[in-house]
Amino acid sequence: MTREPENMESRTDALSAFFEAGEVAPVDPGFRIAVMEAVARRRFRLGLAIRTGVLALLVILAGLLIPVVDQLATALGAPLLEILVLVLLAVLGAFAAQAWLQRHPDLPRLKLGRLRLR
Amino acid sequence: MADAGATDMTTEPTDAALVAAARSGSDAAFARIVDRYQAPVRSFLRRVCVYESDADDIAQEVFLAAWTRLRLLDTGERLKSWLFGIAWRQAKMTARSMARSRNRDQAWHAHQPQAETPNREMHLAMQQALAQLPEDQRAAVALCLAGGWTHQDASDVLEMPLGTVKSHVSRGRARLEEILGVSG
Numbered sequence: 001m002t003r004e005p006e007n008m009e010s011r012t013d014a015l016s017a018f019f020e021a022g023e024v025a026p027v028d029p030g031f032r033i034a035v036m037e038a039v040a041r042r043r044f045r046l047g048l049a050i051r052t053g054v055l056a057l058l059v060i061l062a063g064l065l066i067p068v069v070d071q072l073a074t075a076l077g078a079p080l081l082e083i084l085v086l087v088l089l090a091v092l093g094a095f096a097a098q099a100w101l102q103r104h105p106d107l108p109r110l111k112l113g114r115l116r117l118r
Numbered sequence: 119m120a121d122a123g124a125t126d127m128t129t130e131p132t133d134a135a136l137v138a139a140a141r142s143g144s145d146a147a148f149a150r151i152v153d154r155y156q157a158p159v160r161s162f163l164r165r166v167c168v169y170e171s172d173a174d175d176i177a178q179e180v181f182l183a184a185w186t187r188l189r190l191l192d193t194g195e196r197l198k199s200w201l202f203g204i205a206w207r208q209a210k211m212t213a214r215s216m217a218r219s220r221n222r223d224q225a226w227h228a229h230q231p232q233a234e235t236p237n238r239e240m241h242l243a244m245q246q247a248l249a250q251l252p253e254d255q256r257a258a259v260a261l262c263l264a265g266g267w268t269h270q271d272a273s274d275v276l277e278m279p280l281g282t283v284k285s286h287v288s289r290g291r292a293r294l295e296e297i298l299g300v301s302g
Contacts, residue, residue, distance in 0.1 A: 014300035015291065018247075019264040021240035024160045031160070031174065032152045035181045036145060042182060 051099060058095075133197040141188050148188075152181050155198065158265060159205050165260035166209045168249045176212050180205045202275045206257055213253065247297040251290055254278065258286035259294065 073081045131139075131150070139147030159180060163173035183204050191200055248256050254276070261272040262283070269287065273280045295301055 013291075015244075015263060015294055015298070018240050018244040018294075018298060018300075021237040022161065022164060022244055022264075024157050024164070026157045027153050028156060028160075031156050031177070032149055035152050035156075035178055036149055038178055038182045039145070039148065039185050042186065 132195075134193060134195050137188065137191060137193075137197055140185075148185060151184075151197070155201050156181075158198075159201055162202060162260050162265060163205055163209055164245075165248055165264055166206070166253070166257050167213065170245060172212060176205070176208050179212075180208050183208065199271060199275050202261070203277075206276055209257075210253065243298060244294075247294050250297060251293060254282075255286040255290045255293075258283050259290035262287045263291060263294075 069081075069084075072084070076084075131147075133151075133154075136147045136151050136154075140151060156177065160173060160177045163176050163180075164170050167173045167176065180201065184201055187204075191197065248259070251259065257276055258272055258278070261267040261275065262269060267275070269280055269283050272278075272287075273283045276283065278286075
């Protein structure tokens with residue numbers, strides 16, 4: 001931030017001692033932890049909202065596709081339809097497995113590899 | 119993690135480097151931002167909020183909002199004024215909706231040790247004096263007199279005309295000196 005000395009108020013006046021008495025500690029680890037926990041909660045909620053949205057879209061899509069699948073079933077016959085159902089089940093299974101693997105909230109990931117906290 | 123996240127943290131990283139790393143998902147970088155600016159933001163909010171017990175809650179909200187909107191920050195170089203801008207807006211919004219904090223503040227004070235050190239006495243005297251100033255004047259005083267900000271920077275953060283900030287600071291200073299019985 002650029003400073004303009006001619007435009008800057010000085011704290012070396014009678015009020016400075018009063019202001020200094022109210023300064024908080026430079027770093028409060030408890031405050032940082034509280035913020036990072038709140039960040040983790042928000043990240044989890046956002047992730048949950050996105051997954052719920054995707055699932056809702058899939059349900060709507062499935063609802064829209066049912067008539068098409070019906071027509072396809074008539075046109076293709078039973079054996080090909082079974083293959084199509086298996087493929088769909090595999091896709092849904094993969095989606096469910098991915099959701100299961102990522103079910104934990106993303107807790108604060110303090111990546112301490114090359115980025116070190118002092 | 120992006121390259122920015124791999125910034126060498128043995129030297130003090132710039133705000134821009136920390137913002138870039140935090141944007142790419144580094145919580146350590148965001149924690150550094152919190153550590154770097156928690157004291158000035160919390161001090162500012164304690165002066166702006168009439169009820170001190172609200173200040174840290176609002177400060178947490180400020181950093182949470184910052185994390186959520188970090189992608190909207192065009193350049194990390196103006197991180198400090200951006201954070202203070204969020205703090206000021208959050209404080210104004212909260213002041214209107216936190217009538218309940220009066221009770222909580224009284225309860226909080228009731229549980230504090232009663233030993234009155236000279237520092238604590240001075241701090242309480244200043245808090246009581248600040249509480250008598252209008253909200254905008256209090257914010258201008260908190261930034262320019264207590265925080266050492268320029269009038270121009272304070273004007274940007276508080277979204278007030280430069281002349282208004284100067285006037286607030288001048289009148290605020292005179293009023294505080296009058297209430298506290300000190301002279302410039």
